[in-house]
Amino acid sequence: MAKSILVGKKPTNYEVKISKNPISKKDILSAIKTHNKVLIITDNGVPIKYIQNIKKLLRGSIKTYFLTLPSGEKSKSFKSLKLILENLASLKFDRTDCVIALGGGMVGDISGFASSTYLRGIDFIQIPTTLLAMVDSSVGGKTAINIPEGKNLVGAFYNPKKVFISLDYLKTLSEKEYKSGLGEVVKYSFILNKKLFKILKENSNLILSRNVNILENIVYESILTKAKIVTKDEKESGIRALLNFGHTFGHAIEAKNNYKNISHGEAVVLGMAIASQISYLENLLSKKDLLKINKLINALELNTNYKDYKYSDLKPYLMNDKKVAKGKLNLILLKSVGAAFKTDKFKQTNLSKAFKL
Numbered sequence: 359m360a361k362s363i364l365v366g367k368k369p370t371n372y373e374v375k376i377s378k379n380p381i382s383k384k385d386i387l388s389a390i391k392t393h394n395k396v397l398i399i400t401d402n403g404v405p406i407k408y409i410q411n412i413k414k415l416l417r418g419s420i421k422t423y424f425l426t427l428p429s430g431e432k433s434k435s436f437k438s439l440k441l442i443l444e445n446l447a448s449l450k451f452d453r454t455d456c457v458i459a460l461g462g463g464m465v466g467d468i469s470g471f472a473s474s475t476y477l478r479g480i481d482f483i484q485i486p487t488t489l490l491a492m493v494d495s496s497v498g499g500k501t502a503i504n505i506p507e508g509k510n511l512v513g514a515f516y517n518p519k520k521v522f523i524s525l526d527y528l529k530t531l532s533e534k535e536y537k538s539g540l541g542e543v544v545k546y547s548f549i550l551n552k553k554l555f556k557i558l559k560e561n562s563n564l565i566l567s568r569n570v571n572i573l574e575n576i577v578y579e580s581i582l583t584k585a586k587i588v589t590k591d592e593k594e595s596g597i598r599a600l601l602n603f604g605h606t607f608g609h610a611i612e613a614k615n616n617y618k619n620i621s622h623g624e625a626v627v628l629g630m631a632i633a634s635q636i637s638y639l640e641n642l643l644s645k646k647d648l649l650k651i652n653k654l655i656n657a658l659e660l661n662t663n664y665k666d667y668k669y670s671d672l673k674p675y676l677m678n679d680k681k682v683a684k685g686k687l688n689l690i691l692l693k694s695v696g697a698a699f700k701t702d703k704f705k706q707t708n709l710s711k712a713f714k715l
């Protein structure tokens with residue numbers, strides 16, 4: 359039986375459906391039954407069999423077009439946005455038509471943004487194919503492209519009509535991309551979801567071998583956590599900041615590396631290890647909880663060794679962070695496993711101290 363989670367506030371709330379099986383004809387046809395044409399946007403790193411399978415499911419039911427972008431973050435650009443919008447216009451898409459994003463967060467973010475701007479908004483459906491896109495980017499309505507001045511600087515909050523998650527897609531995902539998504543799963547367990555923490559702790563081997571029953575559980579719990587947060591705070595004015603746990607230092611590490619050699623997920627895991635250490639130094643988090651956190655990250659074979667970085671090297675990037683308000687850096691820290699909060703009240707000395715232990 360597929361699991362289902364409702365996300366967002368009426369009238370733009372939407373269902374996220376999680377299934378262990380490949381996406382079914384019945385599901386996809388029911389989601390597009392009011393539409394006349396669909397444009398499926400994907401990238402050339404998504405295995406071709408997934409694209410062919412969707413083609414087969416839609417054959418004879420609806421006019422279907424495909425647009426394949428080059429894979430990689432570089433495609434989340436004005437150039438690709440222009441290409442998508444020109445395709446929609448030349449194919450004479452109108453508001454009775456629909457876009458389907460079939461791919462990871464890159465495809466989801468740019469397809470969602472294009473859908474939000476074309477004719478001031480046409481329907482779009484997310485079919486995430488990476489773990490990160492399943493547990494994070496396909497849920498919550500954030501869409502964006504990058505510009506030379508910064509990542510995700512141009513975008514919109516725009517909810518999809520539906521999100522179909524098929525865990526079957528994870529079979530072909532590279533180890534690096536799988537671990538990148540796992541970092542976000544772990545994050546939900548640290549900030550809010552103690553039940554998820556327990557599942558992760560007790561099943562690390564099954565998770566590493568991509569056991570589909572455990573995957574269904576952890577993907578469901580992750581989305582439940584994200585759904586709870588983004589439904590309360592759709593436009594990021596409060597509690598949604600908790601989702602940035604580990605991201606302030608993670609972004610600084612990515613920027614220091616010029617966005618090369620380290621994935622977003624890997625950088626966030628390092629950032630979570632740093633933020634946990636600071637929480638301990640601030641006397642918020644007990645030694646026992648700090649050890650529990652590090653033990654879990656290590657059991658999932660995620661790298662927590664941030665000692666290659668110096669605080670002085672990351673500091674300039676930290677002050678560029680979106681979380682700097684009125685010149686003060688805000689951090690998401692932990693009081694215990696499953697209890698995060700946002701604060702600008704911490705000892706500056708503890709930031710540098712965290713790198714020296």
Ligand SMILES: NC(=O)c1ccc[n+]([C@@H]2O[C@H](COP(=O)([O-])OP(=O)(O)OC[C@H]3O[C@@H](n4cnc5c(N)ncnc54)[C@H](O)[C@@H]3O)[C@@H](O)[C@H]2O)c1
Nearest residue numbers: 403404429462463464487488490491494495500527530531
């Ligand atoms: N909107 C949000 O809330 C949000 C949240 C987090 C991240 N993001 C964005 O998500 C993007 C990163 O997403 P990502 O980590 O999914 O990366 P990605 O979309 O670049 O995909 C990673 C790689 O995996 C390949 N791939 C996709 N599905 C596959 C499959 N099933 N099997 C094998 N290979 C597959 C892709 O072709 C690509 O080469 C970034 O642009 C980031 O800014 C957005």
